[in-house]
Amino acid sequence: xxxxxxxxxxxxxxxxxRCPICEDExxxxxxxxxxxTGLDTVTATHTNxxxxxxxxxxxxxxxxxxxxxxxxLLLQTPHGNILWDCIxxxxxxxxxxxxxxxxxxxxxxxxxxxxxxxxxxxxAFDAPVYLHAxxxxxxxxxxxxxxxxxxxxxxxxxxxxxxxxxxHFAGGTVLHWQEGGGVLLVGDxxxxxxxxxxxxxxxxxxxxxxxxxxxxxxxxxxxxxKTFERLYGAFEGQNIRAFADEIVRRSGQKYIAxxx
Numbered sequence: 001x002x003x004x005x006x007x008x009x010x011x012x013x014x015x016x017x018r019c020p021i022c023e024d025e026x027x028x029x030x031x032x033x034x035x036x037t038g039l040d041t042v043t044a045t046h047t048n049x050x051x052x053x054x055x056x057x058x059x060x061x062x063x064x065x066x067x068x069x070x071x072x073l074l075l076q077t078p079h080g081n082i083l084w085d086c087i088x089x090x091x092x093x094x095x096x097x098x099x100x101x102x103x104x105x106x107x108x109x110x111x112x113x114x115x116x117x118x119x120x121x122x123x124a125f126d127a128p129v130y131l132h133a134x135x136x137x138x139x140x141x142x143x144x145x146x147x148x149x150x151x152x153x154x155x156x157x158x159x160x161x162x163x164x165x166x167x168h169f170a171g172g173t174v175l176h177w178q179e180g181g182g183v184l185l186v187g188d189x190x191x192x193x194x195x196x197x198x199x200x201x202x203x204x205x206x207x208x209x210x211x212x213x214x215x216x217x218x219x220x221x222x223x224x225x226k227t228f229e230r231l232y233g234a235f236e237g238q239n240i241r242a243f244a245d246e247i248v249r250r251s252g253q254k255y256i257a258x259x260x
Contacts, residue, residue: 002039002117009067009088009116010140011039021112021138026168026204039088039117042066048087048094053232053239057183058101061236062089070114070234073185074098075177079157080105083127084175084185085234088116095124106130106156107145110187111169112138114234119143130156132164132171152222163226165189165219167201167211181229184244189219192231192238198251199231199240213259220252 003015007030010021015036022029046066051059056076062069066088073084083104098104104125109115112135122129122145131139133148154162159178166172168189175185186192190199201216203209211219223245231244240247 002120003036004039004042004088004117005067006035006037007067008113010112011088011115011117011119012140021140025207025209027113028206039120042089043091046089046091048089048091050097051236054180054183054230057232059232059236060087060094062087067116068113070187071236072114073232074101074104075160075175075185076101077157077160077177079160082156082160082175083107083121083125085109085114085187086116086118086121087114090117090120090124098125103127108156108162108173108175110174110185110189110234111135111172114187115139119145122146130154130162132162132173134164134166134171135169138169163222165222167215167219168203176226176228182227182245184226184228184231184248186231186233188234190231190233190248192233192235192240196238196240197247198254199233199248200251201255210259213256216252216255220249223248 003012005019008021021027046062049061049063053059058074059071061071072087075082081102081104104127107127107129118129119141129146133150152164161176163174172189174189177183201211203211228245231240
């Protein structure tokens with residue numbers, strides 16, 4: 001039976017003694033200790049809520065909240081649908097809805113905190129999973145669907161490119177969709193602030209450890225020349241609907257200035 005870490009949602013074939021994802025300083029082990037549950041249990045007690053963010057972009061979030069509580073995003077393109085980031089719960093309703101929308105042709109994930117049950121999503125939809133090779137060590141279950149890519153950019157489909165920004169993780173990735181003024185799907189490689197008029201950059205969000213200025217400068221360098229009007233973050237409501245590229249550039253400059 002597939003076991004899930006209750007804190008981060010990472011899936012294991014058998015229950016381990018510890019969760020390496022949570023023991024890393026970018027995540028945490030609760031004061032009450034490591035806890036586990038089964039994938040079947042989560043599917044039986046939770047459901048997924050859908051939200052249409054744009055005509056061809058959907059948010060999928062598990063309710064009640066589970067683990068880190070991120071959302072996945074389903075992007076429809078003429079060349080196939082892409083699942084961006086992953087959530088642990090893959091219930092029958094979600095399978096039915098995604099199949100009705102054309103299935104999944106590719107899965108891409110920003111960083112290891114959102115790997116969760118990617119292997120099961122890949123098997124359900126016969127889809128490859130694209131992960132940056134720099135984060136290979138954080139894959140806790142093997143799967144023939146996983147493809148490790150290297151370098152700073154990977155074209156998944158025409159108009160859809162994965163960009164390695166680094167920062168939060170060495171392989172920290174965002175998705176650039178080059179249509180309709182441009183869209184950036186960022187997970188929490190860039191963290192949308194509550195006012196939705198800025199983003200931030202962190203090494204560890206739960207432990208409040210910042211990134212050094214040189215790392216933020218590197219992140220900004222990888223985005224140089226990319227245009228994107230809209231930006232969607234890891235969590236529900238983290239949507240920047242206009243001037244997103246300008247907001248990101250201004251935020252990077254502000255962050256670096258605060259560290260001087």
